[in-house]
Amino acid sequence: MTGEIRVDNLQVSFNGETILDHVSFQANPGEMFAIIGPNGAGKSTLLKTILGLIRPQGGHVSLEGETGKPIVGYVPQSRTIDDETPIQAGDFVSLGLKVRIIPWMSPSERRSVKRAMEMTHTLHLAKKPIGKLSGGERQRVFLAQALVRAPDILLLDESTANLDPNAQEQMMQLIKSVCHEHKVTVLFISHDLHLVKEYADRALFMSRGHYETGGVNHVMDNKAMEWLYHSTDHEKLGRRGLFEMDREHKTGYF
């Protein structure tokens, strides 16, 4: 199905250290799917492996697109944008278009850029240098770049991490509306459990690349997430809280 993500028994190691140990899960088309877990759990590695930037030692990833191979949009954790670099936001969004030999944009490509910027409410910023935008504006421009080719799948690596709570909410609402209106499957990493609870349909909890109890990663459905949040008083657990929660449940559910 278009936008379906299937990860089966994925194994990734670096220098002999296992990062992902038989990870399996499935994200359904048009679903908001969160990946949560402490630092070093392998969340970003998982996303990069899905994206094809890291070759796994075992298992496989299958992504379904409308025409076979899916179009995947990606918003990374951080980007090195020089404040003085004179690339305009509209120009930056156009970088995400399919690379062609002709140096200039076709009318249909211009329409795609305009549509992506309208979707992310950044059209008014099109002529502004990206280095001069606020953190929230930049993130929306990055999102527009990821959406410019009308992706089947959107991968977001802590894309709201550096934003204030209001900007985080706005960004997540935007992503949710894109996900629902355009049937895009969204896989996002977040340390903000409140946002995960609010916006994710389902989630995957990772802890150091494997289940604490069974040696395989756990696919969390809504019921498990409800259990996770209602079992603690901390609605907005930070990274430290997440570690504590992990430790608390080491010999329990996880």
Add this chain to the structure above:
Amino acid sequence: MFQYDFMQHAFLAGTLVALMCGTIGVFVMARNLSFIAHTFSHIGFAGASFAVYAGIDPLEGLLLFTLLSALGVGQMGVKAFRRDASVSVILSFFLGLGILFLSLSNKQSNFTATLLFGSVVGINMQDVWQIVGLTLLVLFVLALGYRLLKFDSFDQVGAAAAGLPIRWISVGFLLLMSVAVSVTVQIVGALLVFVLMTVPAAAARYFTQSVFAMIVVSSLLAAAGVWFGLVMGYYTSAPVSFYIASFEAVMYFTGITYQRLMLRYKKVRAS
């Protein structure tokens, strides 16, 4: 001034090289390769000296050494090569090597000065044709790979995520840069490659707000610098390279001042 062949050659070759440097310089700056460009020019100096020693065309020596270096840097990875210590060691070694080759050959002081400081008015028609060919080649490849290069230069994380062959883009760009450096060394010399390769692009950043505009402004600044240098060099006894370097330096500081004034103006308008 234009009744002399050497001035016609100088204007034609200088303008083309300026346009090439103005264009490629934008990507050199965006990819933080300005010191590698500088190192390539020193490697080129050793290559040209070797060519003199071996009795071949200096441009062939320049191209041989810089192209091999580009492949070496591409293989090693730009990050490893960019380390201060690596750059200074390689730079010193190749300068020394260049001096060794020149000492072994019978052409010494004049040729050393030409290689280090350039001799735009000393180029003949054959040099002009070589420069025209190589410059058009570089500009043509830059135009074909414009989008690819723009993506990888201004958003490396996004380009990698989009599955672009970033390693090949890097090697390809280093090869283009090595050709551009080899050609530029003949105009402004090995020590002043910065003057056309990075200063106009650095100045253009302060006047423009888009990549394409930066390429246009950078190319115009480089060309204007060459023209100014040639005219002033013709009417005075000072070297052309000095005037080009002075013009570009003035443009760069004008750019900084312009940007500061614009920021101040915007603040005043906003309040």
